[in-house]
Amino acid sequence: MISNGYRQARWLEPTVFELSRSGAVGVDFPELDPELEKSLKNAFKEIPEDLKRNDLGLPELSELEVVRHFTRLSQMNYGVNSGMYPLGSCTMKYNPAISEELVDDERITYIHPLQPLETIQGCLEIMWRLEQILKEITGMARFSFQPAAGAHGEFLGCLIIRAYHRDKGMLHKNVMIVPDSAHGTNPASAAMAGYEVRVVKSDKDGCVDIEMLEKIVDENVAGIMLTNPNTLGVFEKNIDKIVDIIHGVDGLLYYDGANLNALLGKVRPADMGFDIVHLNLHKTFSTPHGGGGPGSGPVGVVEKLVDYLPPPLVEYDEKEDIFYLDYNRPKSVGKIKMFYGNFSVLVKAYVYLLRIGGEGLVKVAETSVLASNYLLHKIRKLKGITLPYAPESPRKHEFVVSLSKLYKETGISAKDVAKRLLDYGYHAPTIYFPTIVEEAFMIEPTESESKKEIDNFYNVLSKIIEEAYEDPEKIKTAPHNTSVGRVDEFRASHPKTMIPSWRIYKTRERV
Amino acid sequence: MIHPYIGLTEEEVKLMLQEMGLDSIDKLFEDIPSRYFLKKSSKYSKPLSEWEVRTHIKNILSKNRVLFYGRLFIGGGVWPHVVPSIVRELLKRGEFYSSYTPYQPEVSQGVLQALFEYQSLMAELLDVEVVNASMYDWGTALGEAFRMAKRVTGRNKILYPHYISPERLEIAETYTEPSKIKLEEYAQNINDGRIDIGDLEEKIGEDVAAVYVEYPSYLGFIPLNIKKAGEIAHDHGALFIIGVDPTILGIFQSPGKLGADIVVGEGQPLGLPMNFGGPLLGIMGCRMDIKLIHQLPGRLIGMTSTIKGERAFTMILQAREQHIKREKATSNICTNQALCAIATAIYLSLLGKNGFKKLGEQILARTKYMMEQLSRIDGVEAPLFKTIHFKEFTYRVKGKNSSKVILEMMEKGIMAGICVGKWFKELGESILTCTTEVHSKEDIDHYVKSLREVLEK
Numbered sequence: 021m022i023s024n025g026y027r028q029a030r031w032l033e034p035t036v037f038e039l040s041r042s043g044a045v046g047v048d049f050p051e052l053d054p055e056l057e058k059s060l061k062n063a064f065k066e067i068p069e070d071l072k073r074n075d076l077g078l079p080e081l082s083e084l085e086v087v088r089h090f091t092r093l094s095q096m097n098y099g100v101n102s103g104m105y106p107l108g109s110c111t112m113k114y115n116p117a118i119s120e121e122l123v124d125d126e127r128i129t130y131i132h133p134l135q136p137l138e139t140i141q142g143c144l145e146i147m148w149r150l151e152q153i154l155k156e157i158t159g160m161a162r163f164s165f166q167p168a169a170g171a172h173g174e175f176l177g178c179l180i181i182r183a184y185h186r187d188k189g190m191l192h193k194n195v196m197i198v199p200d201s202a203h204g205t206n207p208a209s210a211a212m213a214g215y216e217v218r219v220v221k222s223d224k225d226g227c228v229d230i231e232m233l234e235k236i237v238d239e240n241v242a243g244i245m246l247t248n249p250n251t252l253g254v255f256e257k258n259i260d261k262i263v264d265i266i267h268g269v270d271g272l273l274y275y276d277g278a279n280l281n282a283l284l285g286k287v288r289p290a291d292m293g294f295d296i297v298h299l300n301l302h303k304t305f306s307t308p309h310g311g312g313g314p315g316s317g318p319v320g321v322v323e324k325l326v327d328y329l330p331p332p333l334v335e336y337d338e339k340e341d342i343f344y345l346d347y348n349r350p351k352s353v354g355k356i357k358m359f360y361g362n363f364s365v366l367v368k369a370y371v372y373l374l375r376i377g378g379e380g381l382v383k384v385a386e387t388s389v390l391a392s393n394y395l396l397h398k399i400r401k402l403k404g405i406t407l408p409y410a411p412e413s414p415r416k417h418e419f420v421v422s423l424s425k426l427y428k429e430t431g432i433s434a435k436d437v438a439k440r441l442l443d444y445g446y447h448a449p450t451i452y453f454p455t456i457v458e459e460a461f462m463i464e465p466t467e468s469e470s471k472k473e474i475d476n477f478y479n480v481l482s483k484i485i486e487e488a489y490e491d492p493e494k495i496k497t498a499p500h501n502t503s504v505g506r507v508d509e510f511r512a513s514h515p516k517t518m519i520p521s522w523r524i525y526k527t528r529e530r531v
Numbered sequence: 532m533i534h535p536y537i538g539l540t541e542e543e544v545k546l547m548l549q550e551m552g553l554d555s556i557d558k559l560f561e562d563i564p565s566r567y568f569l570k571k572s573s574k575y576s577k578p579l580s581e582w583e584v585r586t587h588i589k590n591i592l593s594k595n596r597v598l599f600y601g602r603l604f605i606g607g608g609v610w611p612h613v614v615p616s617i618v619r620e621l622l623k624r625g626e627f628y629s630s631y632t633p634y635q636p637e638v639s640q641g642v643l644q645a646l647f648e649y650q651s652l653m654a655e656l657l658d659v660e661v662v663n664a665s666m667y668d669w670g671t672a673l674g675e676a677f678r679m680a681k682r683v684t685g686r687n688k689i690l691y692p693h694y695i696s697p698e699r700l701e702i703a704e705t706y707t708e709p710s711k712i713k714l715e716e717y718a719q720n721i722n723d724g725r726i727d728i729g730d731l732e733e734k735i736g737e738d739v740a741a742v743y744v745e746y747p748s749y750l751g752f753i754p755l756n757i758k759k760a761g762e763i764a765h766d767h768g769a770l771f772i773i774g775v776d777p778t779i780l781g782i783f784q785s786p787g788k789l790g791a792d793i794v795v796g797e798g799q800p801l802g803l804p805m806n807f808g809g810p811l812l813g814i815m816g817c818r819m820d821i822k823l824i825h826q827l828p829g830r831l832i833g834m835t836s837t838i839k840g841e842r843a844f845t846m847i848l849q850a851r852e853q854h855i856k857r858e859k860a861t862s863n864i865c866t867n868q869a870l871c872a873i874a875t876a877i878y879l880s881l882l883g884k885n886g887f888k889k890l891g892e893q894i895l896a897r898t899k900y901m902m903e904q905l906s907r908i909d910g911v912e913a914p915l916f917k918t919i920h921f922k923e924f925t926y927r928v929k930g931k932n933s934s935k936v937i938l939e940m941m942e943k944g945i946m947a948g949i950c951v952g953k954w955f956k957e958l959g960e961s962i963l964t965c966t967t968e969v970h971s972k973e974d975i976d977h978y979v980k981s982l983r984e985v986l987e988k
């Protein structure tokens with residue numbers, strides 16, 4: 021197959037500001053009843069002049085113009101529904117349509133979070149049931165659904181670690197260990213929670229360097245934030261030693277659940293010795309990523325940390341057969357989000373879990389790991405591509421190869437190859453992450469793809485590698501088949517040319 | 532196992548293993564010490580078919596109770612509003628919802644331009660130059676704004692108003708506590724909600740990073756001397772942060788003109804359903820001042836060009852963010868609320884400047900009308916603050932416990948509001964109620980009539 025004839029839509033779509041037609045309306049409101057009109061007049065009289073607004077610069081469009089505009093924009097966007105999206109660390113699996121349909125039910129959309137308890141039993145029951153399943157999958161004792169994303173969960177996790185140590189009188193604990201292969205949110209979350217970040221290097225197998233860990237762990241260490249399998253896709257085989265070292269100084273282990281897909285139904289974070297975990301429902305549990313959210317990053321903890329979770333938790337009173345919200349949590353770290361989290365995202369994850377079932381989860385883990393190793397098996401033979409770290413060890417749901425040999429031999433970088441992949445109707449893998457791999461290419465096919473699609477992705481990649489050696493210009497100028505050509509990132513962020521809003525565009529235009 | 536969500540067939544699995552020279556998938560898991568494996572696989576349920584799941588969810592949801600649209604009068608952080616049909620219709624386009632953060636701008640112009648438009652439309656509303664691509668909600672945006680103020684000014688104290696949302700305050704406390712920011716309250720006049728200028732002047736000093744005001748306040752009134760608070764902040768080298776429910780901005784002065792350096796707020800009223808409290812949309816913006824922008828958390832989308840000079844959009848100033856700066860980043864935020872921001876972009880494009888002003892009038896008219904009607908009931912004091920209100924206001928029922936009133940209204944099929952006396956003791960048995968464009972005049976009349984009946988009981 022190779023070329024699927026991909027041509028992304030190329031609308032020269034103006035912004036809504038340029039589409040504006042004076043007097044056009046996209047929405048109408050009921051005419052005000054005379055009595056309401058009278059009240060409005062009364063209200064207006066009370067507003068002092070300097071608190072009145074007279075300058076609203078919103079554009080004016082008809083309903084159809086708005087529909088067309090955003091439809092065209094959507095056509096200039098690539099999603100899992102468009103094609104394979106092997107973006108490593110992001111688990112871009114299929115997002116079931118049924119979830120989208122069910123959350124449009126008015127018994128979700130038109131429910132206010134502060135309604136009386138007896139009117140929200142359905143919502144609470146969904147949260148409660150979802151929690152039971154997540155507990156089973158992870159081995160944790162309780163979950164909080166407040167975090168709106170993975171990073172938000174990490175922040176909460178770090179706050180819990182801090183609260184625990186304070187509670188135990190260990191006020192000196194101010195250091196968080198983070199591997200050099202960790203996602204950027206890990207150190208950022210630890211710092212936000214007040215920790216000094218101490219970096220542990222990866223060893224030749226891409227795992228936490230145990231010798232170094234032993235050296236840098238002291239009484240001040242509060243914990244470690246770990247992804248397992250790590251961002252290289254390698255299982256941290258010395259996890260038992262890491263657990264001993266960290267627990268040995270009364271530290272806690274935080275599990276970044278972004279990579280749980282590979283272990284679903286097989287290995288549980290709690291059984292590996294982790295104390296806290298966040299899950300990315302918008303990755304592992306198939307809720308759509310939405311072009312950058314809304315996600316959900318529930319945090320689960322072992323029994324001894326339950327008291328520190330934010331209020332409220334959903335409880336079930338068996339005798340009365342009623343679900344309720346428990347706000348009485350005196351040791352809690354405090355709220356980190358309005359109300360109870362991104363509820364409709366929770367519903368989607370619950371729907372997915374029911375559809376796939378307990379047995380299905382095992383299959384998800386197995387097929388995602390098979391797909392990734394199969395693709396790696398083929399790709400690693402390509403010229404210019406190497407597999408750094410533990411070449412003999414299987415990868416899990418994702419793998420990271422280096423294109424640095426290709427770069428040295430042809431001048432074609434990981435970014436260039438990524439751009440050329442777009443031309444063939446594929447989304448690019450994650451590039452330049454983890455930073456410990458030069459010219460990193462991080463690939464995660466997920467369990468959603470067929471062998472045919474994976475094979476074709478491989479064929480395309482191998483063709484691009486050939487091009488790199490024979491006709492590198494074509495790659496350097498890629499992409500050609502997308503809505504726009506290669507974007508000038510430098511100009512975009514330069515203080516003199518940066519345009520973060522239409523307002524700034526207008527002032528720059530004037531200059 | 533054959534499942535609609537799994538791409539590989541049994542046959543393909545065999546072929547792939549063969550090609551790799553393996554006899555089973557288990558070989559790929561052999562690097563994991565065997566003691567970690569679950570003896571039994573997770574058995575919470577067998578896979579259910581689409582129909583079975585639909586039935587299950589619909590049955591659970593039937594335990595929720597939705598009242599007639601016009602019977603829900605609760606606000607306090609999430610509000611009932613009209614969401615035009617095409618907002619959801621457009622969000623359901625798979626090219627939008629099934630995409631990731633736009634790391635490859637060339638195939639993601641749709642999301643990028645939509646987010647740029649969200650930033651730009653919101654910038655118009657707020658009257659500032661820069662708005663980020665979203666935060667999780669108003670509460671977390673507030674926490675981040677306080678942290679940002681500390682980074683910008685190098686000072687440690689934040690002054691916040693007495694009538695602040697207790698929930699937002701709690702979130703802000705959680706967010707700021709680790710960086711040793713001190714939050715201190717300043718007073719507001721109990722009769723008209725004005726900021727107590729004397730108290731503010733007494734508390735402000737060289738150690739104050741920012742003064743925060745809510746606009747309207749959590750209790751729905753407009754603090755009429757809001758501008759003065761900003762002047763005081765600026766006189767002392769502090770930043771002025773305004774937290775806003777944006778639906779007021781068709782009628783009331785913009786945060787920009789009121790002197791805000793940083794603006795935060797909740798975007799849910801602009802195109803998002805209540806959804807039992809989430810997803811929401813955290814608004815966060817600031818003036819075009821490099822000192823501020825470099826400390827602004829979150830994603831920013833910019834307009835630029837391709838190498839060849841065509842217009843294009845991409846993420847900008849990423850050097851502030853966690854994936855580059857790691858522990859030195861302005862924030863840890865990565866995934867945000869992008870699709871919610873797109874919903875708001877669609878919503879604002881639909882309303883336009885006239886529609887948005889009309890929305891404000893619809894809400895203002897109902898708020899005033901409802902307060903006028905309630906105040907005519909013997910024994911009802913409405914509103915408690917003698918000033919301008921928008922969308923929400925508090926009232927008190929003489930000699931009657933507020934939770935009891937709410938309960939008895941519920942028996943009549945009306946969700947009357949929430950008790951706020953426990954947060955603001957001086958207000959006693961008071962109820963915060965909310966009215967928006969979803970309520971007809973008859974709905975409000977029905978509320979008033981029902982309250983009268985409750986009192987006569």
Ligand SMILES: Cc1ncc(COP(=O)(O)O)c(C=O)c1O
Pocket residue numbers: 109110169170171172203205206247251276278279300315317864865866
């Ligand atoms: C390994 C890892 N950890 C954490 C995160 C952060 O998750 P989120 O983007 O939901 O905040 C991500 C994804 O971005 C990730 O890949």
